Amino acid sequence: MTKRKEAMQWWNGLSSLRKTQICDTNTELVGSVRRWETLTGREIEMLYDDECRSDAEIIEEAFKNRGTQRSPFGIGS
Numbered sequence: 001m002t003k004r005k006e007a008m009q010w011w012n013g014l015s016s017l018r019k020t021q022i023c024d025t026n027t028e029l030v031g032s033v034r035r036w037e038t039l040t041g042r043e044i045e046m047l048y049d050d051e052c053r054s055d056a057e058i059i060e061e062a063f064k065n066r067g068t069q070r071s072p073f074g075i076g077s
Contacts, residue, residue: 006048008044010048022047023039026050
């Protein structure tokens with residue numbers, strides 16, 4: 001199953017109230033305050049990514065980026 005289909009199944013399983021809450025709290029992803037009925041598949045997929053990322057994915061990303069930031073004090077650079 002594609003990620004888009006997973007996202008659409010997730011979205012279709014949510015209540016109208018929950019969809020409204022997600023839209024209201026993720027305006028940076030959808031561009032502005034939006035009614036959930038007007039979202040595109042791409043926007044729903046972005047919301048799915050944001051809402052459903054697992055802890056393992058967050059930890060993996062943190063470890064992947066570890067050591068790439070420079071010290072503000074010039075130490076270790």
